[in-house]
Amino acid sequence: MTPTLTRRGWILSTCAWLVLCLAQAPLLTVADTKHDLVADPWGFLHQALSPWTDVFPLGQLQNQAYGYLFPHGLFFALLSWLPDWLTQRLWWTLLLTLAFAGTVKLLDALGPHGTGSRASRLVAAVLFALSPRIMTTLGAISSEAWTIALVPWILLPVVRILGASSPTRRQTATAACSSAVAVLCLGAVNAVASLAAVLPAVIWWVCHARRPTAWRFLAWWVPAGVLACFWWVGPLLILGRYSPPFTDFIESAGITTHWFSLGEVLRGTTSWTPYLSDERQAGAALVGEPVFVAATLFLALLGLWGLSGMSRTRVPYRHVWLVMLGCGLLIFGVAGPFSPVQDAARSFLDGAGAPLRNHHKFDALVHLPLVIGLAHLLGRVSVPGWAQRGHWAHPEKHRPVIMVTAVGLLVATLTAPAWSARLVPVDGYRSVPSYWTEAADWLNDPANGAADSRTMILPRAASARQDWGNTRDEPAQALLDVPWVVRDAVPLVPPEAIRGLDGVQREFDTGAPSESLAAALTQQGVGYLLVRSDLTRVAHTPGARSVLRTLRNSPGFTEEASFGDGDVRIFRVGGADGASPTAPRTVHTDDLDVVAGGPEVLPRLAAADGGTPHDRVLTG
Structure with a gap:
């Protein structure tokens, strides 16, 4: 099939993401993840090499500081010669570009002709890159948005190799290693977020486990994945063994799961922070402004319609996307407000399951299938070509013009927190006095x-x-x-x-x-x-x-x-x-x-x- 974007298209899309990020509070540095990462990245990475620090606060085991060594910290260290604010915006550009590109390539790989049309695939990729989850976390804690951005890249080699008719051993090994490299690039800032990013690929493999290729792929994938995670699993076990039980003093399951209604889960607004604070401007807008509530709900309904099979054609691998969506809804629903086992689930999350307390890290299990369904559904929308440019003079007489206009307005509304420069948290600063x-x-x-x-x-x-x-x-x-x-x-x-x-x-x-x-x-x-x-x-x-x-x-x-x-x-x-x-x-x-x-x-x-x-x- 013809790829959705040519080389020129990839360059233009990357430039567009760069312009979008540079428009977010230019010249101002914002509180994104770690202050040291911007102010003194080399010093931070040097300190992260040791599990113990006596410098602060009274001597402590550092909480997953090693997770920033690659790629997050390395990126900031290599670009430390640039102004702090500019390095932040370049990091966000890389994140959004990868989320967009990975989704485009994943949609291209679904079936011999991909999913949807070229235009619908681009729309779906933009909406995945600017999903509520990413827009809420990009400026305030980009280390969590980063794991969402890499989900399509972890899944893509699995989709390609398990969809191939008779791949060679070399192709199988290459696909497994490619997925493992994407896992390596997740970093280790948050182990549960990394687990959540790998879960869609695991579900895809389970749904194709009957194929002989699946087991040959697994024989390469598991060792490669273990090697990709080996560098941070050991320090994490040490931290868990000796660190004070700080999870007992942070947010409770009653707070983190309070907003797990079906509507919020489908909208992708399950992160609890924007409900309590307006620091994250985009997140606060998505959970509080009616226009965004209506738009994100409408997007979820369109995605469900595309997955339902009620359209003229069925989305490729429909059963896998429905299983993935079902797993996501189950994870969110088990501790939600209407769950029959809510009390038991919350007690578990406040006890032995404390690391899993922030379920919003599993958002990709819900949002990615909805985006796939949307791409398939919008593939039926015909985009007027250059020869039909006269149709725009009388749009009421031409249904394709009306449909394209409606889709354009929906996309503009859904992405408004981004192009209105609200991806950054409040109170940015030019420099430390x-x-x-x-x-x-x-x-x-x-x-x-x-x-x-x-x-x-x-x-x-x-x-x-x-x-x-x-x-x-x-x-x-x-x-x-x-x-x-x-x-x-x-x-x-x-x-x-x-x-x-x-x-x-x-x-x-x-x-x-x-x-x-x-x-x-x-x-x-x-x-x-x-x-x-x-x-x-x-x-x-x-x-x-x-x-x-x-x-x-x-x-x-x-x-x-x-x-x-x-x-x-x-x-x-x-x-x-x-x-x-x-x-x-x-x-x-x-x-x-x-x-x-x-x-x-x-x-x-x-x-x-x-x-x-x-x-x-x-x-x-």
Whole structure:
């Protein structure tokens, strides 16, 4: 068959995706996945080579940082000489181009003449690349959108080889390795998202398992897939064995599955974040604006109609697409609001199945079959050629013109969040202010001694959202070489350490003087405090005023430096008597007092001892 796009067509389509991405908040860097990935990609990748870091927050096993080594982190590192915002837009361009191209090639490979017409295949590919799932995550967490974009590339070799009449051994091995290379390119930022991206190909193989070619293909595919995942499975097992149970402190299944009604699942708007926050502009529009709700529902109905077999011809491999769609609906429905086993499913997702809690990662199982059905259905629409250009003067007399106009309006509506420049999250920034760099340089200077203790960033904030822009991660994260700590939404440290942080934070939140606070910080190894005054209210922070009031009225704190217009201040912690932080030491258990409570009571214990550090055993 004739390919849908020629070489010239591929070049023009890539340029179109580039223009679309460059139009998204030009010159502004946005909070996409990891701040370090943009600000210091080589430093981030170097640090990711070690499973343990002592730099932040109190020493931790890094949560799948190794997953960024390839391809996400490598892309940003190789292009680190470009402006940060431009590197982000080029990454998004690559992602959208791959999603579009993979869908076009997959549609071409379905049957001797492909699925639908050339025009309908292009429309379907655009709608897959700009699906609600991708538009919701592209600017805010592109590592998840990336796995969706590669789904067609993982599936394509499977479709081709299992559809061939008598492939050779070499062709079978090449197809298996090609699919495995696509799996390798998924990276390992999120293991469940990678699993979800492979699942459509697995379903396709299962539906063709009776063919002898399928087993020969599997003999190559499984080892190649294992090799593609081997580099990250080992570190993941180590993380699961030793990491604190941070999944106990993040979103619950009741939140992540709350919006799993049939309509939302078919629309592709199952990600829970846009329902609670307007940070992701495209996602918030898709779940909240009636025009997008109606358009995405209409698209889902058209896709179902194309798959149903009620059209003149049946879509190639209809049974496979229906099985895939059914698996997707089952995965979403089992914990949905109308499921008879909802309580049991949610209990599982809040327990042993916590990694599977965010079902929206399986969106491709639903959206890809619907896009295939749409391409098949729209293949019946006749596009007026150049010889019929006069028909556009009187569209009411020519049905093809009316149909093409209606499809064009539907596509324009469905993709409006993209061409209206809403793919980016809110609060982009041109650059991190210089006072952050100056403060980090001061702390990194060996002459100031910050490397011998730990620096606490105050006030606490769920995420770093400043009045000059949203970095989500702390701006200091890519700047500091000395150990530091902050009480953010979920510190990846043991619960006991989090309780200790909370006890100190409560003292700062009151704004009242504390005789024991310096001693409590000393016991936690904190020798310096970095107080920032540029957080916004939406960062869920008590603000800097109470912190500064406590520091200036409590003994044991000395302001060492100030940067900007007082935007960042550095205080030295000397204990209640002005002494330096106590060094680690060995004590005899006979000399320890046993009290009821936990690490959060350390400031109160220090107060009971007259503001001096005292050895205790905490229980409870």
